[in-house]
Amino acid sequence: MRQAITELAIATPGQGLHEITDPVERWVADSAIETGLLTLFVRHTSASLLIQENAAPAARRDVERYFAKIAPESAGYEHDDEGPDDMPAHLRAALTATSLSIPVAGGRTVLGTWQGIYLFEHRRVGHRRRVAAHLIGG
Amino acid sequence: MRQAITELAIATPGQGLHEITDPVERWVADSAIETGLLTLFVRHTSASLLIQENAAPAARRDVERYFAKIAPESAGYEHDDEGPDDMPAHLRAALTATSLSIPVAGGRTVLGTWQGIYLFEHRRVGHRRRVAAHLIGG
Amino acid sequence: MRQAITELAIATPGQGLHEITDPVERWVADSAIETGLLTLFVRHTSASLLIQENAAPAARRDVERYFAKIAPESAGYEHDDEGPDDMPAHLRAALTATSLSIPVAGGRTVLGTWQGIYLFEHRRVGHRRRVAAHLIGG
Numbered sequence: 001m002r003q004a005i006t007e008l009a010i011a012t013p014g015q016g017l018h019e020i021t022d023p024v025e026r027w028v029a030d031s032a033i034e035t036g037l038l039t040l041f042v043r044h045t046s047a048s049l050l051i052q053e054n055a056a057p058a059a060r061r062d063v064e065r066y067f068a069k070i071a072p073e074s075a076g077y078e079h080d081d082e083g084p085d086d087m088p089a090h091l092r093a094a095l096t097a098t099s100l101s102i103p104v105a106g107g108r109t110v111l112g113t114w115q116g117i118y119l120f121e122h123r124r125v126g127h128r129r130r131v132a133a134h135l136i137g138g
Numbered sequence: 139m140r141q142a143i144t145e146l147a148i149a150t151p152g153q154g155l156h157e158i159t160d161p162v163e164r165w166v167a168d169s170a171i172e173t174g175l176l177t178l179f180v181r182h183t184s185a186s187l188l189i190q191e192n193a194a195p196a197a198r199r200d201v202e203r204y205f206a207k208i209a210p211e212s213a214g215y216e217h218d219d220e221g222p223d224d225m226p227a228h229l230r231a232a233l234t235a236t237s238l239s240i241p242v243a244g245g246r247t248v249l250g251t252w253q254g255i256y257l258f259e260h261r262r263v264g265h266r267r268r269v270a271a272h273l274i275g276g
Numbered sequence: 277m278r279q280a281i282t283e284l285a286i287a288t289p290g291q292g293l294h295e296i297t298d299p300v301e302r303w304v305a306d307s308a309i310e311t312g313l314l315t316l317f318v319r320h321t322s323a324s325l326l327i328q329e330n331a332a333p334a335a336r337r338d339v340e341r342y343f344a345k346i347a348p349e350s351a352g353y354e355h356d357d358e359g360p361d362d363m364p365a366h367l368r369a370a371l372t373a374t375s376l377s378i379p380v381a382g383g384r385t386v387l388g389t390w391q392g393i394y395l396f397e398h399r400r401v402g403h404r405r406r407v408a409a410h411l412i413g414g
Contacts, residue, residue, distance in 0.1 A: 112181030
């Protein structure tokens with residue numbers, strides 16, 4: 001049994017779902033761990049992780065519109081130090097995932113056919129996001 | 139230290155919370171790992187995982203009604219390739235969990251007395267769902 | 277490779293976000309595992325876990341008000357055995373996290389600068405909450 005740990009740097013172009021399945025799978029393959037457990041952890045409170053439909057861009061746009069509606073910019077938040085998209089970003093992060101754990105088999109994650117891993121950027125402006133990745137197995 | 143990995147096939151009868159605590163605990167017991175970490179991962183984007191109250195069926199009905207209300211079928215989604223219950227399914231999955239990790243002690247999960255593990259089926263029609271399970275420990 | 281497991285007992289003063297970063301980091305440090313994976317699991321269905329902004333108390337108050345609004349006490353739930361704050365507690369727990377996994381490097385979690393770990397108490401009255409903690413690594 002052994003482990004690998006790294007940090008993936010992801011430059012987001014702005015608000016929305018940005019697929020990171022490829023760099024994640026590449027790192028898993030490079031680790032040469034055949035069977036194990038992958039954990040991703042986003043080191044921010046205004047971005048989050050989401051497993052979503054990887055085939056239909058319309059589904060991703062619906063997801064983005066949905067979170068914009070249930071945690072809107074115009075709700076009179078007390079905290080707005082960094083602008084109107086600051087507090088909604090924290091709320092959308094709270095409603096989705098900060099960490100995700102995915103079993104690994106045959107040297108790759110067991111993601112289903114229609115699943116992709118997405119970094120959900122909640123700020124309007126693109127950011128350089130850091131996602132910690134840990135893999136344990138053999 | 140060693141690990142076990144499997145896939146649980148769960149036939150859901152239709153929309154709602156379906157308890158899977160028993161097959162999960164059975165697999166943990168069969169693995170003969172006394173202390174460790176269990177991870178469950180649902181390989182779909184229209185079903186999810188939820189730890190909920192295991193004693194009161196009324197609480198589960200309230201949970202189902204709540205998610206039907208906050209991510210309703212009638213909200214004019216762009217993506218509706220598979221019918222009106224398609225997009226709400228993705229949203230309800232996004233709001234709940236795709237992966238769950240539960241420590242194991244004494245050969246069983248440390249679930250609290252009132253906690254059950256549920257597969258949350260978001261499509262109207264029952265499906266055969268695949269839940270990957272990984273256990274590491276000793 | 278080795279592992280450590282414990283249960284943290286957290287007395288909450290009442291509804292809201294209660295930071296538990298310090299006792300968690302202390303336990304990680306005491307374990308003397310340098311690199312690995314930490315998992316936290318809350319053993320209740322009316323409290324949950326949340327990674328949030330650790331610098332701005334106003335952001336935490338906004339988070340608390342937001343969840344009070346989207347899963348309110350006055351929504352005519354079927355399940356109210358333990359009072360009007362019972363069912364909303366289960367819903368707020370369902371919308372946030374029951375388990376969190378955080379990589380460990382250099383003997384501490386890789387939490388970002390502005391991230392804190394919070395136990396989210398959803399009942400009005402303070403409770404003694406049990407959070408299972410598992411750490412594996414070397």
